[in-house]
Amino acid sequence: MAPHNSPPPDGTPALVDFSVDLTAQEVHRQAQVLAALGPDWDPMEVMRGEEAAYDLLYSGLDEEQQRLYDDLVAAGVLPPRGGGHAAA
Numbered sequence: 001m002a003p004h005n006s007p008p009p010d011g012t013p014a015l016v017d018f019s020v021d022l023t024a025q026e027v028h029r030q031a032q033v034l035a036a037l038g039p040d041w042d043p044m045e046v047m048r049g050e051e052a053a054y055d056l057l058y059s060g061l062d063e064e065q066q067r068l069y070d071d072l073v074a075a076g077v078l079p080p081r082g083g084g085h086a087a088a
Contacts, residue, residue, distance in 0.1 A: 054081065 072078045
């Protein structure tokens with residue numbers, strides 16, 4: 001059986017057109033994720049929980065930790081929280 005694309009004259013292999021439509025697979029994957037999360041999943045509650053966790057993580061910093069935190073915020077590594085300082 002002859003190839004659809006003949007090789008170029010210099011002997012290098014010809015490129016073969018290859019495409020895959022993953023749309024149906026992506027829709028299926030999203031449906032599976034949502035089913036696994038269940039009907040009680042509340043994305044806003046999850047976000048509030050994450051914010052509370054970050055507040056707790058950056059609370060009660062000693063002087064050196066607060067200085068390092070402020071340096072990281074100034075460098076753009078961490079987002080500012082609570083008026084530019086970690087929660088007390």
